């Protein structure tokens with residue numbers, strides 16, 4: 001009797017097991033099924049994991065190149081149940097981001113940031129969903145940055161002053177071999193920190209070193225298969241303590257910016273706006289309407305940390321590429337020196353007005369950005385509505401990856417896509433030209449908000465340092481590597497240089 005009961009309950013469990021398995025397989029099949037005709041082609045999607053096993057998440061661009069050869073400029077991937085479409089080549093990316101700007105203006109929701117307080121009306125700017133709150137914040141940020149001098153003289157003066165401090169710090173290395181990573185980062189971060197929080201850090205400051213390490217580690221935390229998996233299977237983030245454990249540095253980074261804001265609030269006087277944080281606090285004080293537009297305390301932290309994150313590593317990494325290329329190509333360095341001597345001389349600091357008279361230096365900076373290619377996959381976009389691109393149907397809610405490497409190194413546009421060749425930006429008369437496929441800041445509605453500031457910093461920092469020093473590879477050091485290291489940002493491998501005063 002007991003045996004019979006046992007057998008019958010066992011068979012019930014088996015039936016239930018079979019039922020659940022069939023049900024799960026069916027749900028998975030339905031979720032991955034593409035019910036639309038003309039959906040972009042892509043590798044075969046496997047049950048549950050989709051195409052994730054085919055992608056090298058430590059360097060996705062390599063995998064994208066392979067798929068592009070097989071499937072063309074618009075191909076699809078499947079991250080578990082999330083539909084992803086990758087856009088390649090200048091024409092495709094331009095058609096999406098410029099011609100159909102609003103269709104591609106959304107961002108995918110990022111559950112991996114929820115543990116930081118990220119959510120409805122507190123998404124910062126960079127990852128905010130396309131809509132009213134994002135529009136208000138972007139407008140406010142652009143206007144406020146402009147009021148603090150973005151694109152105006154006062155900010156130029158600030159950048160020039162910081163470039164001067166950087167020169168002194170480099171001089172104090174006394175011509176010995178050193179890595180300029182920390183110094184350049186410090187200088188560039190000081191510009192955005194002053195605008196945002198009214199703070200700058202002395203070179204060598206321990207707190208700043210901690211901030212930099214936290215930031216770099218938090219970027220590392222976000223790459224690889226695990227974060228990608230958590231993004232597409234957010235239920236896993238409910239495992240108690242898991243997000244805090246995996247994204248520890250991210251949390252510490254936000255806590256750090258919180259500390260800056262709190263310190264700042266102690267001296268806040270609504271009658272006097274010192275910086276971006278003050279302007280935001282003033283907006284918050286307007287009450288409910290402001291809250292609806294995204295001006296709340298949590299978002300203050302996200303918006304300012306977005307500015308710091310987006311505005312420091314990007315520009316400083318580009319500058320590190322610039323000095324690396326100067327080491328690797330001394331003949332190009334010497335042409336830049338000649339132009340600086342001719343147009344600016346050795347005594348007065350460079351100004352933005354000089355740029356128009358310095359086509360070669362300008363071309364070199366643009367070529368640094370093209371070759372450095374620091375954000376190879378751009379930031380993820382999402383379709384805001386059903387749309388069509390190059391004859392393919394892409395439904396609303398599809399995650400879009402813009403392969404910026406494929407634009408900056410598009411063989412149909414650039415004469416020598418994989419070489420450092422400043423002539424890409426010069427015409428036959430030696431005048432500066434900017435091909436349309438130069439898109440390191442991306443394009444369209446979500447294009448980089450700090451493009452003007454970044455361009456000013458690149459020009460002033462680069463020319464100021466080049467005016468004062470010749471950069472050489474130290475005798476005991478190998479020739480630095482020209483390839484990059486990918487951790488969302490594509491940065492040069494660490495290298496040493498000597499700054500010889502001119």
Ligand code: HEM
Nearest residue numbers: 126310311314315375379440441442446447448449450454
């Ligand atoms: C060389 C320096 C820089 C490069 C190459 C760069 C590049 C980019 C790229 C590729 C994007 C993504 C655009 C898209 O989603 O299609 C972006 C977005 C953004 N950048 Fe930059 N950036 C730089 C400097 C800066 C600076 C200095 C700031 C700060 C003021 C800044 C603030 C932002 C913001 C706030 C966004 C998000 C815009 C939005 O989603 O509406 N960036 N940047």
